[in-house]
Amino acid sequence: xxxxxxxxxxxxxxxxxxxxxxxxxxxxxxxxxxxxxxxxxxxxxxxxxxxxxxxxxxxxxxxxxxxxxxxxxxxxxxxxxxxxxxxxxxxxxxxxxxxxxxxxxxxxxxxxxxxxxxxxxxxxxxxxxxxxxxxxxxxxxxxxxxxxxxxxxxxxxxxxxxxxxxxxxxxxxxxxxxxxxxxxxxxxxxxxxxxxxxxxxxxxxxxxxxxxxxxxxxxxxxxxxxxxxxxxxxxxxxxxxxxxxxxxxxxxxxxxxxxxxxxxxxxxxxxxxxxxxxxxxxxxxxxxxxxxxxxxxxxxxxxxxxxxxxxxx
Amino acid sequence: xxxxxxxxxxxxxxxxxxxxxxxxxxxxxxxxxxxxxxxxxxxxxxxxxxxxxxxxxxxxxxxxxxxxxxxxxxxxxxxxxxxxxxxxxxxxxxxxxxxxxxxxxxxxxxxxxxxxxxxxxxxxxxxxxxxxxxxxxxxxxxxxxxxxxxxxxxxxxxxxxxxxxxxxxxxxxxxxxxxxxxxxxxxxxxxxxxxxxxxxxxxxxxxxxxxxxxxxxxxxxxxxxxxxxxxxxxxxxxxxxxxxxxxxxxxxxxxxxxxxxxxxxxxxxxxxxxxxxxxxxxxxxxxxxxxxxxxxxx
Numbered sequence: 049x050x051x052x053x054x055x056x057x058x059x060x061x062x063x064x065x066x067x068x069x070x071x072x073x074x075x076x077x078x079x080x081x082x083x084x085x086x087x088x089x090x091x092x093x094x095x096x097x098x099x100x101x102x103x104x105x106x107x108x109x110x111x112x113x114x115x116x117x118x119x120x121x122x123x124x125x126x127x128x129x130x131x132x133x134x135x136x137x138x139x140x141x142x143x144x145x146x147x148x149x150x151x152x153x154x155x156x157x158x159x160x161x162x163x164x165x166x167x168x169x170x171x172x173x174x175x176x177x178x179x180x181x182x183x184x185x186x187x188x189x190x191x192x193x194x195x196x197x198x199x200x201x202x203x204x205x206x207x208x209x210x211x212x213x214x215x216x217x218x219x220x221x222x223x224x225x226x227x228x229x230x231x232x233x234x235x236x237x238x239x240x241x242x243x244x245x246x247x248x249x250x251x252x253x254x255x256x257x258x259x260x261x262x263x264x265x266x267x268x269x270x271x272x273x274x275x276x277x278x279x280x281x282x283x284x285x286x287x288x289x290x291x292x293x294x295x296x297x298x299x300x301x302x303x304x305x306x307x308x309x310x311x312x313x314x315x316x317x318x319x320x321x322x323x324x325x326x327x328x329x330x331x332x333x334x335x336x337x338x339x340x341x342x343x344x345x346x347x348x349x350x351x352x353x354x355x356x357x358x359x360x361x
Numbered sequence: 362x363x364x365x366x367x368x369x370x371x372x373x374x375x376x377x378x379x380x381x382x383x384x385x386x387x388x389x390x391x392x393x394x395x396x397x398x399x400x401x402x403x404x405x406x407x408x409x410x411x412x413x414x415x416x417x418x419x420x421x422x423x424x425x426x427x428x429x430x431x432x433x434x435x436x437x438x439x440x441x442x443x444x445x446x447x448x449x450x451x452x453x454x455x456x457x458x459x460x461x462x463x464x465x466x467x468x469x470x471x472x473x474x475x476x477x478x479x480x481x482x483x484x485x486x487x488x489x490x491x492x493x494x495x496x497x498x499x500x501x502x503x504x505x506x507x508x509x510x511x512x513x514x515x516x517x518x519x520x521x522x523x524x525x526x527x528x529x530x531x532x533x534x535x536x537x538x539x540x541x542x543x544x545x546x547x548x549x550x551x552x553x554x555x556x557x558x559x560x561x562x563x564x565x566x567x568x569x570x571x572x573x574x575x576x577x578x579x580x581x582x583x584x585x586x587x588x589x590x591x592x593x594x595x596x597x598x599x600x601x602x603x604x605x606x607x608x609x610x611x612x613x614x615x616x617x618x619x620x621x622x623x624x625x626x627x628x629x630x631x632x633x634x635x636x637x638x639x640x641x642x643x644x645x646x647x648x649x650x651x652x653x654x655x656x657x658x659x
Contacts, residue, residue, distance in 0.1 A: 082460055089457070090474050092547050097477075162381045169374020181381070184389055186600070186644070188608040191637045193616065194626050195395030199388070222384025232381070257373045286483035302483060332486055343480045347473045350480075354552065355559040 100336070103329035104128055111322050131331035134311045135304050144301040145338070147213075148284045154220045155231055155280045156273055162223050163235025164261055168247070178236070185229035189289065197293055215294040226290055227283055231276045234357045238272035239265065275353030278346060285339060305335050399630035406624075421631035431615065432632065439610040440639060446546060447602050447647070451595060454550040458557035459587070476555060478548035487548075487609075549605065553598045560594040561587070589656035596651050600644060607640045 098118060104127055106120035132138070166178050189196065200215040201208055209215050219225040223232060246268070250260040288302045296303055304311075308331050309324055343350070375382075400421055402414040425432045461472055481487075564587065572582045607613070612632065620629035 079465075086460065086471055089543075089547055090471060092543055093474055093477060096544075097481075158380060162378055165374050165377025165381075169370055169377060174374070177378070177382075180385060184385065186604055187393075187637065188604065188613075190608055190613045190616065191633045192389065192392035192396050193633070194399055194620050194630050195392040196388070197620075198395070198626075199392065219384065219388060221380060222388060223381035224384040224389045257377075261377075282480055283482075286481070286486075288483060305483075305486065336481055336486065339480050340477075343473075343477065347476070348469070351472065351476060351555050351558075354555045355562075 097336075100329045100333050103326050104333040106326060108320070108323050108326065111326070127326045127330035128334065130312070131308070131327050132334055134308060134327075135301065135331055135334065136299065137334060140299045140301050140304055141338075143299060144285065147300060148281050151216060151220055151225075151284050152277055152280045154217065155225065155228060155284075156276050158221055158223055159228060159231035159276060160235045160266060160269060160273070161261070163232045164239050164265060166232070166236045167239035181229050181232055184224060185227075185233065189226070193289075193293065200294060210294055211297055213295070213298075216290055219290075226287055227280070231280065234276055235269065235272050237357065238269055242268060271353075271356050274349055275357055278350055278353060282339060282342075301335055305331055396630045396633055399627050400634050402627050404626040417627065421627045422635065424628060425631055425635060429628075435611050435615055436636065436639065439606075439612050440643070442610070443603060443606050443640075443643060446542065446549070446606060447599060449542065449546050450550050450553060450602050451598055453546050454553035454598065455557050455591065455595075457550070458554050458561055461554070461558060462561045472554075472558075475547070476551045479551035549602070553602065556594055556598055556601075557591060560591050564590045592651075592655045593657060596648065596655055599647055599651055603640065603644055603647065607636075610636075612636045 102118045102120060105123045105125070107122050107124040107126065110120045110122065166174065166181070196215075197210070200218075201210050203209050216225065220228060223229075242265070246264060247260055250264045255263065286302065288306060291298075291300050291303050292306070308328055312324055312327055398414070401416065401418060403417050403421075404414060457475060461468060461475075568586050568590075569582060572586060577585070613636070616629045616632050616636070619625050619632065
């Protein structure tokens with residue numbers, strides 16, 4: 049009997065070993081499979097960037113060399129210098145950065161203010177009105193592009209605000225700027241999540257609504273502020289729509305990049321399409337670099353921002 | 362005048378919201394109304410620097426559909442693109458979010474990588490990047506009929522040789538087309554992936570454990586647990602993706618050129634309205650279809 053039991057046991061053990069091995073094989077294979085997919089897709093995402101990077105430092109001679117794919121043989125800074133010269137980088141970069149930071153600050157202040165109003169104070173039809181805010185998110189500004197332009201061209205009949213900062217300032221100030229609806233939404237969701245006890249405590253201490261907002265609620269909104277800060281800076285920096293519509297000749301980087309090829313042809317008399325391509329990529333590199341550096345450092349906050357924004361659950 | 366506390370609160374609320382109300386009425390709605398007005402008129406700039414409107418009725422709309430050489434083509438292209446790309450983007454980002462939800466080394470780096478296109482979303486840059494991508498991919502992402510020979514490997518011919526194995530040509534073309542869209546889809550999925558990730562992380566693991574104990578396979582637990590729990594976000598993402606594609610579509614570019622290069626504001630406004638209505642219909646149809654199937658677990 050004992051011998052029989054021993055034989056049976058060892059068979060079971062063998063079976064379990066094979067099953068275990070199969071499982072391990074399966075999960076290893078699926079990890080490899082997934083790894084391949086991820087690497088492949090990662091390559092898709094990053095390959096344009098690599099191409100831009102390589103073109104930035106590639107001299108024209110290397111373009112005609114069929115052996116060279118990504119890594120240039122002679123590194124040159126000419127493309128970069130030409131691009132930066134034509135873009136007037138040393139002037140337009142700080143200008144664009146300051147402009148984006150300024151608008152970002154404005155967006156935060158205004159969106160928070162308005163979002164707080166929607167979150168805390170209920171009045172007749174407040175939900176309907178908030179639905180209208182959602183409407184401003186859903187209907188992109190491109191739809192109303194023409195009248196928007198006309199409005200600021202003939203502001204109150206005779207003031208021409210085009211090519212000043214005023215159109216963007218006014219639209220942001222009134223909550224209808226670039227993606228403003230989204231920021232209002234984020235702040236509203238955030239303030240709704242704060243406990244009401246904070247305001248009651250402030251009330252007991254004798255603070256009126258505005259004092260409560262500025263000294264108590266707003267400082268508590270750090271996560272939402274960081275989220276809106278990041279996204280509004282990035283989207284403002286990348287924006288060609290508003291800046292192209294209202295401020296074409298103010299020398300902001302986004303608009304300059306769009307016209308770089310023609311500027312190159314006029315200014316530095318660069319007309320060879322291959323060279324234009326190289327210098328254009330160098331220009332793109334110069335424009336994207338600050339964003340990417342920013343992103344590398346703050347990437348975690350971007351993603352946490354979306355998770356906390358209240359869009360999910 | 363004595364006001365109850367409730368009334369006082371309501372008025373304070375309105376004060377907080379007031380900047381937005383001004384903006385919405387004076388800028389947004391006003392512009393919407395004006396767009397309709399412009400679309401029904403012809404805009405002429407007077408010599409004194411102002412402008413005046415000449416009533417034209419629906420002529421701008423008729424012109425757009427009947428006479429303009431490009432409009433119907435651009436519009437149908439962008440609608441077809443939307444209908445094809447939106448489901449692909451949603452499935453893709455859900456798939457990637459599920460993969461990225463597991464723990465593995467380098468996970469945050471890969472997440473950062475997929476989110477990168479959102480940072481570089483400037484329209485000025487996307488065109489140039491797409492052109493660069495063509496170079497990198499050896500021409501596969503250009504249109505199917507182009508036979509591009511770049512960097513030594515003629516991929517299209519390679520793919521066509523599949524036809525020798527008996528695969529129907531239409532299917533091959535479809536697959537090549539889909540692969541060519543890969544870049545479009547991947548770069549448009551950044552935010553959706555993050556939203557799905559957050560949704561996946563909010564599913565309580567207890568559900569999966571119970572399913573496992575009860576003997577459900579992974580396939581079943583996906584369709585019975587993951588998919589329903591994520592479905593509200595599918596709706597959110599569909600709406601977001603449609604709007605995103607709308608703001609990047611060729612039709613919008615067309616409105617801009619017509620308005621500012623050809624100075625035909627009336628036609629541009631009409632096109633805007635047509636486009637908005639079409640996208641609105643798509644939104645309502647898709648949104649309605651999905652909204653019925655969404656499972657709300659609270």
